[in-house]
Amino acid sequence: MNITKIVMSSAGGALTATISCPTTPQSVVGVVFRYNSDQSFDKKMGLFKTDSPDINLGSPIENDGKLFMIQGTVINFNDDPPSPYKVVVDISQNGNVLSTEVPSDGGSGKIGDKDIAFAYNFSLQNQ
Amino acid sequence: MMKNINLLGILLFVLTWQNARSQDSTKIKNILNQVNYGVPASPAFELLPNKPSEVTHLASVHDISASINNFVDGGKLKSGAAFDIRPFAYAAGSLKHYQKSGLSRVLWRSVFSLGTASESKNSSDVYIGAGLRIPIIDKSDPRSHADYVSNLEAAYYKAYNDLKNPPFGQTAAEHQKTVDEFAKSQDIKKLRDDFAKQYWNAFRWDVGIGASNRAASGFLKTDSLFKDRIGLWTAFGLPIPKGQLTISANTAWIKAKADTGETNRNVFGARARFFVASWLSASGEYAKIHSLRNTVSYNESWDHLAIVVEFKIPKLGGWFGLAYGGDSAHRTDTGTKFSFNYAIYTDNLIKN
Numbered sequence: 001m002n003i004t005k006i007v008m009s010s011a012g013g014a015l016t017a018t019i020s021c022p023t024t025p026q027s028v029v030g031v032v033f034r035y036n037s038d039q040s041f042d043k044k045m046g047l048f049k050t051d052s053p054d055i056n057l058g059s060p061i062e063n064d065g066k067l068f069m070i071q072g073t074v075i076n077f078n079d080d081p082p083s084p085y086k087v088v089v090d091i092s093q094n095g096n097v098l099s100t101e102v103p104s105d106g107g108s109g110k111i112g113d114k115d116i117a118f119a120y121n122f123s124l125q126n127q
Numbered sequence: 128m129m130k131n132i133n134l135l136g137i138l139l140f141v142l143t144w145q146n147a148r149s150q151d152s153t154k155i156k157n158i159l160n161q162v163n164y165g166v167p168a169s170p171a172f173e174l175l176p177n178k179p180s181e182v183t184h185l186a187s188v189h190d191i192s193a194s195i196n197n198f199v200d201g202g203k204l205k206s207g208a209a210f211d212i213r214p215f216a217y218a219a220g221s222l223k224h225y226q227k228s229g230l231s232r233v234l235w236r237s238v239f240s241l242g243t244a245s246e247s248k249n250s251s252d253v254y255i256g257a258g259l260r261i262p263i264i265d266k267s268d269p270r271s272h273a274d275y276v277s278n279l280e281a282a283y284y285k286a287y288n289d290l291k292n293p294p295f296g297q298t299a300a301e302h303q304k305t306v307d308e309f310a311k312s313q314d315i316k317k318l319r320d321d322f323a324k325q326y327w328n329a330f331r332w333d334v335g336i337g338a339s340n341r342a343a344s345g346f347l348k349t350d351s352l353f354k355d356r357i358g359l360w361t362a363f364g365l366p367i368p369k370g371q372l373t374i375s376a377n378t379a380w381i382k383a384k385a386d387t388g389e390t391n392r393n394v395f396g397a398r399a400r401f402f403v404a405s406w407l408s409a410s411g412e413y414a415k416i417h418s419l420r421n422t423v424s425y426n427e428s429w430d431h432l433a434i435v436v437e438f439k440i441p442k443l444g445g446w447f448g449l450a451y452g453g454d455s456a457h458r459t460d461t462g463t464k465f466s467f468n469y470a471i472y473t474d475n476l477i478k479n
Contacts, residue, residue, distance in 0.1 A: 001296040001298075003296075020221070021221060021222065022220075022221050023217050023220065023221070024216060024217065024219060024221075025219050025220065025221060025222040025224070025225030025226075025231070025235055025270055026222060027222055027270075027276055027279070027280055029280050029283040029284055029287060030287060031287045031288075031290060033292060033293070033295075035295040039294070039295040039296070041292045041295075044292065047284055047287050047288060049280040049281075049283070049284050050222050050223070050276070050280060051223075051277070051280075067295055069293070069295055069296065069297065071287075071290075071293065071297065071302050071305075073283055073306045073309065075279060075280065075283060077268075077269045077270050078269070080168075081182075081184040081211050081212075081213070081238060082184045082186070083213055083216060083235070084186040084187055084213065084216050084217070103299075105298055105299040106299030106300075106303075109186060110184060110186045112184075114307075114310075115306050115307070115309070115310050116299075116303075116306075117299045117300075117302040117303040117305070117306040118299050118302075119297060119298055119299040119302055121295070121296060
């Protein structure tokens, strides 16, 4: 299991996760979950879609040591031939981007007439 | 209602018995498929002597280099290789940009194809074809309908909202099962079905261009490559009540192998298809074909006509089709003529 470790500033302000497809006209919808460091479930942080890609994760204090899992769907439009897609996950703090990544688990590839699932895990830790 | 349909079908069956020429659906299929009224999905393959059986769909231009190995072996072209790709896909931008920009939509929809084929198993020559298909306008493109995309996303959003807390670290493959269940939900299926029903015959304009060369003995050397043909296609799809009208034109320039060989073929035609009811479909088409040769006296032209009506008759085990059409007589086929045909078959032949 891949977990991207993201270091934040304890005094840097609120954190935001942005999930989008900026380079290809694809539609993504999904959810962000938060877990405690022992992987027990903590909270559903919010849902995202094309016109509302940002999820507010809260302050550094409440997120220190927490784990996050993003689950999403790239919606199919019956493309023939299949079309490329690339999901980008940005984690930012007070507007400053801390991490930009294409999820390695289903975050890029081809989509035809079947929806595609993707997943991305990360942790937040204070400096 | 079904009783009337049955009676109508049996009546037509009896009426056409005397003059009909075939009880085999192959004849009707041939009449319907003889002329292609759209732009080929892959213009490159249309110009090859045989269409590739398997096409690799590439996602990015970086994949091309890996795919080239399928085409060349020891400096010689291999037969039967094919790929297609959306070459400008990454220039299309985000979905929001796509919905606003006509250029973005054209770039995204364009598909480049490349393929190879031999004329026969015994021939060592390999043909290589390349082509580009450009759907310039496509009102049936679901992405371009912001309301539809928004409603579809809202349905998935609701499904995610109802999703119970999964264990941490669930993989995409594991999550795929949930996503597949979302897709089966009534809300999502209804949105997709309603869209397809409303826009299947919406206006569209496609253009295609392709060219092919013959590589003598498969060698990829300048002195072994010979021009074979160039093709141009254009087609308009227009909505009509309960149906679709397609108007198309295509031309192919051909490197003639003999003085009497064909150098140019032009086809202009139109086809209307009607889906009157779930049990009744009809298709009417007409095309004019001109075949030009090096020797002018060998030039020829002919008409293609097809009128097909098919009825679903459960008691007969499927569909009853009645067709009139074929090609008019011409120099290279003096015996051909329009004829009546009928057949009973399992699956409908007229499809939207």
